[in-house]
Amino acid sequence: MSEFPVSYRNRARRLPDRAAYDHEAVFAVLDAALVAHIGYVVDGQPFVTPTAFWRHGTRLYWHGSAVSRMHKAQAAELAVCVTVSHLDGLVLARSAFNHSLNYRSAMVFGTARPVPEADKAAALDAFMERICPGRSAQARPGSAAELRQTAVFYLDMEEAVVKTRAGGPHDDPEDLGQAVWAGVVPLAPRVGALEPDGPQTMPAPGHWAQAEGSAFDQVFRALQPSPGP
Amino acid sequence: MSEFPVSYRNRARRLPDRAAYDHEAVFAVLDAALVAHIGYVVDGQPFVTPTAFWRHGTRLYWHGSAVSRMHKAQAAELAVCVTVSHLDGLVLARSAFNHSLNYRSAMVFGTARPVPEADKAAALDAFMERICPGRSAQARPGSAAELRQTAVFYLDMEEAVVKTRAGGPHDDPEDLGQAVWAGVVPLAPRVGALEPDGPQTMPAPGHWAQAEGSAFDQVFRALQPSPGP
Numbered sequence: 001m002s003e004f005p006v007s008y009r010n011r012a013r014r015l016p017d018r019a020a021y022d023h024e025a026v027f028a029v030l031d032a033a034l035v036a037h038i039g040y041v042v043d044g045q046p047f048v049t050p051t052a053f054w055r056h057g058t059r060l061y062w063h064g065s066a067v068s069r070m071h072k073a074q075a076a077e078l079a080v081c082v083t084v085s086h087l088d089g090l091v092l093a094r095s096a097f098n099h100s101l102n103y104r105s106a107m108v109f110g111t112a113r114p115v116p117e118a119d120k121a122a123a124l125d126a127f128m129e130r131i132c133p134g135r136s137a138q139a140r141p142g143s144a145a146e147l148r149q150t151a152v153f154y155l156d157m158e159e160a161v162v163k164t165r166a167g168g169p170h171d172d173p174e175d176l177g178q179a180v181w182a183g184v185v186p187l188a189p190r191v192g193a194l195e196p197d198g199p200q201t202m203p204a205p206g207h208w209a210q211a212e213g214s215a216f217d218q219v220f221r222a223l224q225p226s227p228g229p
Numbered sequence: 230m231s232e233f234p235v236s237y238r239n240r241a242r243r244l245p246d247r248a249a250y251d252h253e254a255v256f257a258v259l260d261a262a263l264v265a266h267i268g269y270v271v272d273g274q275p276f277v278t279p280t281a282f283w284r285h286g287t288r289l290y291w292h293g294s295a296v297s298r299m300h301k302a303q304a305a306e307l308a309v310c311v312t313v314s315h316l317d318g319l320v321l322a323r324s325a326f327n328h329s330l331n332y333r334s335a336m337v338f339g340t341a342r343p344v345p346e347a348d349k350a351a352a353l354d355a356f357m358e359r360i361c362p363g364r365s366a367q368a369r370p371g372s373a374a375e376l377r378q379t380a381v382f383y384l385d386m387e388e389a390v391v392k393t394r395a396g397g398p399h400d401d402p403e404d405l406g407q408a409v410w411a412g413v414v415p416l417a418p419r420v421g422a423l424e425p426d427g428p429q430t431m432p433a434p435g436h437w438a439q440a441e442g443s444a445f446d447q448v449f450r451a452l453q454p455s456p457g458p
Contacts, residue, residue: 009274035316035330037266039277045238048268048277050314050334085279087264087418092434096357096368097375101264105279128325138409139325146326168426180367181431186421187445189316196412197397205321208414216416 009109010161018163023058026160029106030055030084031224032217034131038062039081040112053082054130055224058157060108061115061123063150080155082108086217090185093169094178100165102184108160115152123152132205133223189216238338239390247392252287255389258335259284259313260453261446263360267291268310269341282311283359284453287386289337290344290352292379309384311337315446319414322398323407329394331413337389344381352381361434362452418445 002023004010012019020026030036036053039046053062060082089102115123124147125136142150169182191211194204203209211219231252233239241248249255259265265282268275282291289311318331344352353376354365371379398411420440423433432438440448 009276034319035314035332037268037277037279037312037314039266039268039275039310041270041273041275044270045308045338046268046270046275046310047238048266048310048312048336050266050312050332052330079274081268081275081277083266083277083279085264085266089421089424090263090360090437092361092364094369095375096353096365096371097379099357099360099368101281103264103279107277109274124325128328131319131328132321135321135409136325138407139328140323140404140407140409142325146324150326168424171426175369178367178369179431180364180369181425181429181433182427183423183425183429183433185423185437187418188421189416189418192318192415192417194412194414195397196410197400198411200410200412202408202410204410204412208319 004157004160006161007159010107010159012161012163015163018165020162020164021160025162026106026108026157027055028221029086029104029162029164030060030108032086032104032221033084034220035084036060036062037083037085038112039083040078052127054127056126060110060155060157061127061152063124063127063152078112080110080112082110082155084108087187088166089187091165091169092182092185094171094175094180094182098169098171098175100169102165102167102186104162104164106160106162108155108157110155110158112153112155115154117147120147120150120152123154124150129225130223133207133225135205138202190214191216191219233386233389235390236388239336239388241390241392244392247394249391249393250389254391255335255337255386256284257450258315258333258391258393259289259337261315261333261450262313263449264313265289265291266312266314267341268312269307281356283356285355289339289384289386290356290381292353292356292381307341309339309341311339311384316416317395318416320394320398321411321414323400323404323409323411327398327400327404329398331394331396331415333391333393335389335391337384337386339384339387341382341384344383346376349376349379349381352383353379358454359452362436362454364434367431419443420445420448
């Protein structure tokens with residue numbers, strides 16, 4: 001089982017039993033998410049930008065506008081922290097202190113670099129295939145002008161850590177008689193009924209049309225084409 | 230209508246028509262979320278931590294372990310970026326370039342400071358009331374030892390910006406005949422059936438028990454007690 005190295009950046013200080021560093025655990029959390037929160041620093045000021053991303057092996061990709069702040073900062077290499085989180089439930093305990101959340105989160109550390117112009121079109125095709133397998137053969141491809149407006153970044157994962165919590169409250173034995181309801185309020189993002197944009201000549205993408213009511217993260221994780229390198 | 234000041238930090242460079250700076254718009258996005266992604270810098274390295282937060286007026290609060298990295302860094306004042314995002318749908322357009330996401334996001338800039346010891350208990354009570362109105366009178370309150378293990382931070386919002394996208398794809402007129410399905414795959418976090426932790430003597434919190442199947446962000450936003458100053 002491959003593991004990411006552990007440094008001062010990704011070592012879990014608190015509740016280390018909730019942490020994992022192996023590729024499989026990190027990929028499972030990343031592949032269940034479409035959006036990451038990317039942190040970077042410009043002139044000492046932190047910025048956190050929510051951004052759609054995709055993964056190929058230990059490389060993460062995302063795209064943005066060629067006029068964005070991040071793109072301008074990334075003329076040079078840029079240290080980033082890419083964080084993904086899933087909120088799975090509220091954990092209501094019998095004591096205030098033992099209240100918690102159920103979640104899965106991943107923090108990834110690395111250096112963001114621009115994808116070379118010659119590789120941008122293929123990278124963006126891979127993103128569309130990630131969201132909608134088969135779609136890059138149907139949608140009108142990007143023109144040269146459109147590609148120029150799009151910046152694509154990648155990051156090779158240097159370090160990463162996953163933290164998870166699941167299950168019911170962990171109450172102290174002396175609190176079990178407390179007169180208060182205790183348990184979990186489960187939360188999950190769910191796929192709604194597809195909304196066609198006017199009359200359609202083609203059927204809706206099957207993996208989304210058939211997913212109505214399903215948990216988005218499970219459907220999306222199952223679409224990830226490759227288990228990694 | 231009160232507005233946040235606009236500086237180099239929060240000015241929307243790209244798609245400014247998707248941006249807003251007024252308190253009402255910022256609060257609406259924040260109050261629909263339980264978890265924010267907090268970005269901060271330690272020795273030049275960015276970190277992004279997913280954290281439960283709550284709001285009172287233009288002040289944000291969050292809590293963490295007294296041994297966390299953030300807490301140690303916050304012995305001094307710490308510049309942070311607090312970002313909240315809601316993913317509302319996949320927007321499948323007829324061209325690759327016009328694919329998009331529906332979302333609501335808020336970025337807040339300010340300085341994180343520790344809540345004084347004397348005010349921590351009241352702040353944590355407010356957090357429990359935020360999630361579960363009435364619960365702070367039922368759950369066993371935190372002991373002195375438990376409070377010592379909990380660090381509470383606050384931030385006065387200096388600048389903020391909201392960005393939103395909603396609705397169907399914006400296709401170029403010449404693409405409307407493209408042989409591909411176009412429309413929106415809606416996404417929303419939903420409340421599941423409550424999971425009691427063993428036998429219960431008290432009824433489940435009504436606002437969560439009655440919310441099964443509802444969109445979490447709408448239920449949670451409605452629970453926010455104060456519209457702010």
